Amino acid sequence: MSGVAASRVAAIIPAAGMGTRLGVHQPKAFFALAGLSLLTRSALTLASQVDVIVVAVPADYVAIAAQELDSVEAEIHIVVGGATRQESVAAALLVVPADIELVLVHDAARPLVPESVIVQVIGELVDGAEAVVPVLPVVDTIKRVDSNGDVVATVDRNSLRRVQTPQGFTMELLTEAFANSKHVATDEAGLVEKLGLAIRTVPGSERAFKITTPDDVVFALSLLGEA
Numbered sequence: 001m002s003g004v005a006a007s008r009v010a011a012i013i014p015a016a017g018m019g020t021r022l023g024v025h026q027p028k029a030f031f032a033l034a035g036l037s038l039l040t041r042s043a044l045t046l047a048s049q050v051d052v053i054v055v056a057v058p059a060d061y062v063a064i065a066a067q068e069l070d071s072v073e074a075e076i077h078i079v080v081g082g083a084t085r086q087e088s089v090a091a092a093l094l095v096v097p098a099d100i101e102l103v104l105v106h107d108a109a110r111p112l113v114p115e116s117v118i119v120q121v122i123g124e125l126v127d128g129a130e131a132v133v134p135v136l137p138v139v140d141t142i143k144r145v146d147s148n149g150d151v152v153a154t155v156d157r158n159s160l161r162r163v164q165t166p167q168g169f170t171m172e173l174l175t176e177a178f179a180n181s182k183h184v185a186t187d188e189a190g191l192v193e194k195l196g197l198a199i200r201t202v203p204g205s206e207r208a209f210k211i212t213t214p215d216d217v218v219f220a221l222s223l224l225g226e227a
Contacts, residue, residue: 009122010052010096011104011166014088015039015065016081021212027058028211029108030068034224038211040068041111046166047074049118050104054095056081056088089188090178096171102126103174104166105188112223113166113208120202121168131192132168134204135161163187164204173197 019028029039036044043053052075057065059080069076077095081088089105096103102125104118117134124132142155167188169177177183177191185191189199211220 007101008051008097008099009049009102009104010054010100010171011046011050011106012089012092012096013039013042013046013053013055013106013108014081014085014092015055015057015108016088017085022217023214027061029057030061030064031211031217033111033211033217033220036111037068038111039065039108040072042106042108042113043069043072043074043076045111045113045115046104046106046118047072048115049122051075052077052097052100054079054092056092085186086178086184086191093175093178100171102168103171104168105174106166107210109211110165110208111211112220113164114205117164117202117205117208118166121166124200124202125168125170129168129200130170130173130197131189131199133189133199133201134164134166134208135201136164136204136206138162161201162204163189164208164210 015027015029017028019026019031022028022031024031030037033041046053054077055065056079062078065078079091079095082091121132121134138157138160142157143151144153144155146152177195183191183194192199207223211217
């Protein structure tokens with residue numbers, strides 16, 4: 001049940017990508033972290049603040065996803081995802097219930113996102129924002145390099161941010177952002193940018209990091225006290 005919104009809130013989890021860099025031969029979302037898959041952990045956290053969760057998975061993982069999400073206290077819908085994140089989210093949008101006004105999109109590979117980040121994103125939407133993303137400052141020095149890998153400039157990092165999930169949108173805006181199939185972006189906020197609309201930011205969390213490599217798994221286990 002959504003905790004900060006009067007209207008019902010849905011969350012979309014694109015979970016059809018493979019875990020190549022993680023070194024597993026299955027969709028990364030189904031990788032088990034201390035006994036629970038990344039997908040299950042993400043869904044359990046989201047369920048504390050949303051009413052509906054739509055998951056996009058490979059066709060041969062639909063039954064597995066249903067079994068894993070059986071204990072999640074939310075209205076669950078499972079769809080077959082596409083070859084890209086954008087295709088998976090588009091497929092999920094088609095089954096979001098008609099009474100949903102606010103939608104979050106969350107990476108299954110960010111299973112340790114604190115509930116407080118989710119609450120902040122939804123809160124900004126409730127207060128009138130149409131698009132919201134959690135961000136963190138860039139702390140490393142950033143260099144621009146040429147095609148040979150040689151440094152050509154130092155980039156001012158003061159205006160740069162690392163973007164996390166869940167990214168939040170009004171259902172109307174997210175549907176509009178996906179309406180133009182010619183637009184391609186690596187995240188949903190990127191599609192909204194192409195519409196020329198403002199995107200509000202809220203503070204993210206270092207715990208909301210994306211599990212991509214084996215080293216990330218070690219760090220996640222240490223946070224869970226399993227290392």
